[in-house]
Amino acid sequence: MIEKILARASGRKTVTPGEVVVANVDCLLLHDLSGYLTGRVFEREVRRPMRYPERVVMIFDHHFCPPTEEGARILQENRSFARRWGINLFDCGNGNTHHVGVQNGFIRPGTVVVGSDSHTPVHGTLGCFATGIGNDSHAGTVMPFGKAWFKVPDAIQVRLSGTHKRGATPRDAALWLTGTIGEGGAIYKALEFAGPYVEQLDFWDRWLFPLIVVDLGAKCGYIEPDEKTLSFVRSVTDKPFDVLKGDPQRAFEAVWEWDLSDLEPQVACPPTVGNVKPVTAVLGAPVQWSELGGHGGGRIEDFRLAAQILTGRRVHPDLRFNLVPSSRAVFRQAVREGLVEKLHEAGATWFPPSTGSNQAYNMGAMTAEEAMISTHARNFPGRNGSPEAKMYLASALTVAASAVAGAIADPRQYL
């Protein structure tokens, strides 16, 4: 599928892995930090007109409410850059880059999507070739020419099967795969997620798989679009799109198969995303913070899962539980479903749609002695205040169970 997308985008009949192509880019996603750097290079160094401003989307998500004058200045410059060039702008409080891009119909199957956020490959969930590239590349080739160069990656198929037992969720599967394939286990590959397990997942659960590929070193990840994908895309945009799928007899460099039936809840432990253990290995580890949010969370599904755990229970008094919707649409949906009220009453705190505690631009700094368990995508040292602070990554169920217990807990004991 990736070869077909890149062939079409570069005006060729076919391309083969290893070949370098110059492809037309259909969407460029920027956030407030990368947008600022990209804009400066584009205006100061590149100094050419922008070819397709309508394809450029900037979303303010790291700063959802700037706490510093420097932050305010960056956002102000971004706003005037957006006005000057006529690009799409989503100001503070709309959500995190990837969710806002998808919810507003900028991402469509068969297209080439780039962004400076390293998790840009997540858009492979819609059947795109999507990958993160550098700010200078955006400024130097994407903005003035609408193009970027790529080496065509080899493809590996990850075939998943099985049905989860109680307490395990797709997020646990994604965490387990990160630990199993390993950081650097798929360098510059295109990872296709397939198999009966993937087919039965709904769109936002599928989303969790292409999300992890960058941490495996892959160039991109994707799921071949099916009827579920298409009906999702049609629910967010009425613009036309043209689906591309791999040939039924397509060749892979490798096929990795796993049955997920016996999967337990998983936790990525400090200091890196690949340090994944079953929750039973870290039961009782102290945490003072918990958060549903970030690229790996803040979906409506996460709040529904948390509500299952928090029904009839309260957040532990020694711990704070932050809820950060991934987009304004999710926030509104959560209000409508009564989840905002229910989780607030249980002692959790709602924050504006954004990346939340990600890298602690607006919130989420911890002391050397503190720890957080969250649905975020990364847990590297120093991203949340003190380099000694600990971040554990888990499913919404495990995060909510830990919020109730005041320490890392097994959600199966709460279901």
Place this chain on the structure above:
Amino acid sequence: MGRAFAEKVLARAAGLSEARPGEIVDVYPDLYMSHMASWRCIRTLEKLGTDKLYDPDRIAMVMDHISPARIPKTADDQRMCREFAVRKGIKKFYDVEAGIAHVVLMEEGYIRPGMVVIGTDSHSTIYGALGAFGTGVGFSEITAAWVTGKLWMKVPDSIKVTIEGPLARGTSSKDVMLKLIGTLTADGATYLSVEFHGSYTQGLSISDRMTLCNLAMEVGAKNAVVCADETTRSYLAERGVPSGHYAEVHPDADAVYVKSATVDGRSLAPQIACPHAVDNVKPIDQVAGTKVDQVFIGSCANAKYEDLVEAARILKGHKVAPGVRLLVSPASKEIVARTVKDGTYSILLEAGALITNPGCSACAGDGGVMADGEVTLSTANRNFQGRMGSYNAEIYLGSPAVAAATAIRGAITDPREFLS
């Protein structure tokens, strides 16, 4: 000769039969509030060479101003407070999710008529909304009170402010206070005890009384009060505090006031405090049309339940103007719960507001910071240059209704345009 409120309440707290204005008395406050910067008190305490506390039950700590932390230093400070509270058995400890200290402590029923409350925040005058004597002090004073239980004070003279109602359409307690501040000026009541009287105050909601007493700080008040009445008693009763649990203090009918002022609310127009002073007040028609980049509905002055409901009443069915940010920061967790339940929260969200976690938010520089040349219309209580980010930015202060109307139009707008 009769006594004013401050004289009577301070005499009681000092254990004296009477206290005359100008006299210095040792007062034993009933409650000492300190916010996130309580860590300063803890550090000061360490230097004092004692850690024996006079009465931990009189200590109230609320982690507002910056909540939650975005830098490790703040996280460390808050952790220090948290651990101190556990170590010292301080039960009135509220963490980063609770909201603004003043509002939280009033909701919890800790502020009662006749009390003397000191706080590490200048707007501690707000406690007068429940018939208490509230005043702002420094960290050293709070620390000293932790240890000794007492604080010296000069008994203030009093000013009688009479507000006649009902208020004209489209105006609120905020407009009353801005009008008063504009008339009296920022030092018009320096070190005076401000007593609110008049037909408007009778049966007035606690929320509006909070706005009156909070903003009295901006005329230089030592404290401000709307004396306890049936509204006060039922507010406290709802919070589990029956009237036998406090002793109301009322000024004598023949009390002596060194100054008086009147606001006629019946002919009031919406008022705006213009940059860069709270007493630079103009009626709204003189500044209507001024373009804004941001609208902030927040702070201990105007982010209470009633304020959010008022804003939502105007915003319902409208959208925030393109290019304008509407920032709403509810004052407390309880207010979030009430607004979620009654649909106010949803109306604000649908209108395009960015609703933050409860807390001081942009009023304390915790978000909503402005860049050069930007303009904010805020419901907070201060508009000094540089208070919300850039020194080259402007803050206009107005009521929640003005804020809502302004958010819809993207320029300062008279809310009466939206009232049928």
